[in-house]
Amino acid sequence: MIRNNEFLFPAGRNGVLLIHGLTGTPTEMRVLGKGLHKAGFTVHGMQLAGHCGDAQDLLATGWRDWYASVESAFDRLRAQVDQCFVGGLSMGALLALRLAAERSRQVDGVGVYGATFRHDGWNIPWIARLSFLLPLFTRLGGGRTRTFMEQPPYGLRDERVRAQVGAAMLAGDSGAAGLPGNPWPSLAELYLLSRAVRRQLAQVTAPCLVAHASDDDIASLRNAEIVARSVSGPVQMMLLDNSYHMITLDRERRSLIARSCEFFAQLATRNVYKEAAS
Amino acid sequence: MTANIQQEVMSTIATRARIDVATITPQSTLASLGVASLEAIEIIFEIEETFDITLPEDSTALKTETVQGLIEAVQRALADKTKKPGDS
Numbered sequence: 019m020i021r022n023n024e025f026l027f028p029a030g031r032n033g034v035l036l037i038h039g040l041t042g043t044p045t046e047m048r049v050l051g052k053g054l055h056k057a058g059f060t061v062h063g064m065q066l067a068g069h070c071g072d073a074q075d076l077l078a079t080g081w082r083d084w085y086a087s088v089e090s091a092f093d094r095l096r097a098q099v100d101q102c103f104v105g106g107l108s109m110g111a112l113l114a115l116r117l118a119a120e121r122s123r124q125v126d127g128v129g130v131y132g133a134t135f136r137h138d139g140w141n142i143p144w145i146a147r148l149s150f151l152l153p154l155f156t157r158l159g160g161g162r163t164r165t166f167m168e169q170p171p172y173g174l175r176d177e178r179v180r181a182q183v184g185a186a187m188l189a190g191d192s193g194a195a196g197l198p199g200n201p202w203p204s205l206a207e208l209y210l211l212s213r214a215v216r217r218q219l220a221q222v223t224a225p226c227l228v229a230h231a232s233d234d235d236i237a238s239l240r241n242a243e244i245v246a247r248s249v250s251g252p253v254q255m256m257l258l259d260n261s262y263h264m265i266t267l268d269r270e271r272r273s274l275i276a277r278s279c280e281f282f283a284q285l286a287t288r289n290v291y292k293e294a295a296s
Numbered sequence: 297m298t299a300n301i302q303q304e305v306m307s308t309i310a311t312r313a314r315i316d317v318a319t320i321t322p323q324s325t326l327a328s329l330g331v332a333s334l335e336a337i338e339i340i341f342e343i344e345e346t347f348d349i350t351l352p353e354d355s356t357a358l359k360t361e362t363v364q365g366l367i368e369a370v371q372r373a374l375a376d377k378t379k380k381p382g383d384s
Contacts, residue, residue: 045334048338049341177353178337178340178353182334182336183333183334183337185333186332186333186334267337272344272345
């Protein structure tokens with residue numbers, strides 16, 4: 019059964035929508051959300067369709083459902099604030115970029131955290147690196163019941179966090195820690211989304227903070243570079259040398275929170291001046 | 297100072313676990329207070345934020361750590377922070 023793990027921290031008239039990753043949960047965005055809230059932002063950590071339940075719940079959905087849930091969460095938040103920013107982790111970063119491409123007048127800035135177009139990090143087994151072939155394979159009926167199981171370090175360099183997340187995930191607490199593996203059909207959906215978003219990156223005109231672990235175990239730095247060289251808006255890069263893929267929870271989370279607060283706050287102030295001048 | 301640390305640590309746990317602070321004793325463990333594993337992580341993060349410290353990764357077996365153990369870990373981290381470079 020799907021559990022609702024969304025969070026809403028109401029504050030001022032500047033809002034941030036936070037989007038978790040594939041098989042993930044809003045919990046992975048919560049610490050960042052609290053930091054942004056402390057800095058005065060209204061923060062909504064949304065929950066993607068089909069997530070925080072079991073594998074069957076996830077398999078009943080595809081990337082278009084996930085994106086539809088992002089749009090609907092964004093519309094709800096947008097109605098409560100004057101300026102709206104969006105940030106996503108891993109696949110959530112792709113969904114955030116798609117939203118920024120399709121709603122370029124409504125999205126005022128994007129936090130692109132550990133963007134994952136392709137699972138090509140150092141901890142991905144060679145067979146899983148071929149997962150970009152999955153859309154074709156699953157269309158032919160293959161691998162419907164197969165799953166790529168997550169392997170330690172689970173995208174986490176911080177051993178305390180890794181121990182807790184690993185334990186919760188393997189105990190079946192998907193609402194708190196996410197599913198312990200990626201079902202092949204869902205990964206195939208991620209690759210379909212990835213293709214669609216790559217084609218749209220030039221339409222992203224909002225400023226982007228592209229943060230990525232330089233030693234990312236799940237998605238190599240090439241994923242961040244794709245964003246940096248393809249979007250049309252200004253880009254700030256932030257490389258994290260002491261974290262793995264889950265940068266919102268890992269060792270440098272506090273630096274990431276501080277940089278995100280600064281990035282969104284600067285944009286909010288600049289936009290207010292711009293509006294006053296026009 | 298020690299009393300403040302104890303009060304702050306207990307109040308953070310109480311808020312996150314949604315329990316009355318009066319039910320927490322220094323001997324309580326996070327597990328015995330019904331704190332789930334990821335909530336324990338959030339409590340640790342919040343304590344680090346409040347005191348502007350970083351608790352060592354190997355200092356806490358979070359599920360079994362007592363509240364007193366956490367308070368002592370915070371005290372050690374604060375003492376390390378105020379130590380001048382070159383002090384032994």
